[in-house]
Amino acid sequence: MSDLRELYQQVILDHNKNPRNFHAMPDASRTVDGYNPLCGDHYTIFLRLDGETIREVSFTGSGCAISKASASVMSSTVKGKSKEEAGQLFDTFHRLVTGDASGLSAAELGRLAAFSGVSEFPARVKCATLAWHTLRSALEGTEEKVSTE
Template sequence: MSFDNLDTLYRQVIMDHYKNPRNRGSLTDESVTIDMNNPTCGDRIQIHLHVEDDIVQEAKFEGEGCSISLSSASMMTQAIKGKTVEQAMQMSQIFSDMMLGKDVDEMDIDLGDIQALQGVAKFPARIKCATLAWKAMEKGVDNQSE
């Protein structure tokens, strides 16, 4: 597949998650809620996590922002459900490395749609948009385990 075709495919995946977000909404009192924002561009994300027996049982998000920020939140909530906290944190580290343009070893974890965001690394001003939901998830997992 040519680079142009791959780029077009990735854009379509990002726009699909933006227009048809997965896991948009809130959770009950059994969950932890983390609010984060990116004052640079106005993105605001609220992540809701329900972790039980060290497994992310449920993940949802609410918020407003650019297509990259909201698509990333949709992809992240979809990817971490059913994963252990350790796996979710490992995915977050791989994603962060990918956003910084580092070579990532995806052998252990299938990133699925998340790979569509790898082009964001070329636009430093947009990296915070892509990582906002992931940073909220990390904070939420830390809060839930306390």
């Protein structure tokens, strides 16, 4: 199991150092800011929608390794998905990081599995979910600033 944890740690470190889709999107359909006042993580999520499909997603901002890696994985995971599929991915990720992953298969989790250890550190759950809550707000059309508090 330690090999698996090490692999997950490498995935998180890679996405932190080399975040995917890390850029502003001036022509975004929706833009929402998210903030975690406990640790100072702050991200802006940009979406370009084509009907019910997420054509492009990107983010800017700064935060801890877990929050940045989570935003990076989120952005590459939901790209090309429908709003409904992205909502299901939000639910899956939230269950994973809050320790309610029973019944989730490795196939369902995919790259999200790298965050399975977050549930052991309750203080980091908000770091991991910030970008995802901000995405959900953008998908719902609520462009108010999202806070983890």
